[in-house]
Amino acid sequence: MQNSVNQPPKPDNYLVWAILSTVFCCIATGIPSIIYAAKVNEAYERGDYALAQESSRKAKNWAIAGPLISVAIWLIYLLVFGGLAMLGALNG
Numbered sequence: 001m002q003n004s005v006n007q008p009p010k011p012d013n014y015l016v017w018a019i020l021s022t023v024f025c026c027i028a029t030g031i032p033s034i035i036y037a038a039k040v041n042e043a044y045e046r047g048d049y050a051l052a053q054e055s056s057r058k059a060k061n062w063a064i065a066g067p068l069i070s071v072a073i074w075l076i077y078l079l080v081f082g083g084l085a086m087l088g089a090l091n092g
Helices: 015-024 027-046 049-091
Strands: none
Touching: 015 027, 015 049, 027 049
16 A cells, blocks of 8 residues: 555546547547546556556646647638638639
8 A cells, every 4th residue: 555645636637628628629629538537547546546647647738639639620611611602602
């Protein structure tokens, strides 16, 4: 059993954000986020606090990347197809 006096606080695993990002935004970034979120608790329980912290950071970054990529894709979609619709309305 680990000495709880020397243990740093367990980092957040961002699992909820990873799941929400996967379901509502982008599955391609959500899956790595879920994988890293699962590694946080596992590494912490083993006593590998550095890996737990690193996995937490990666889970957070992947969870944030999903919504950002989704917004970028929607903006590109609206610009392309909105611009085409505007051209069609002007020409026709």
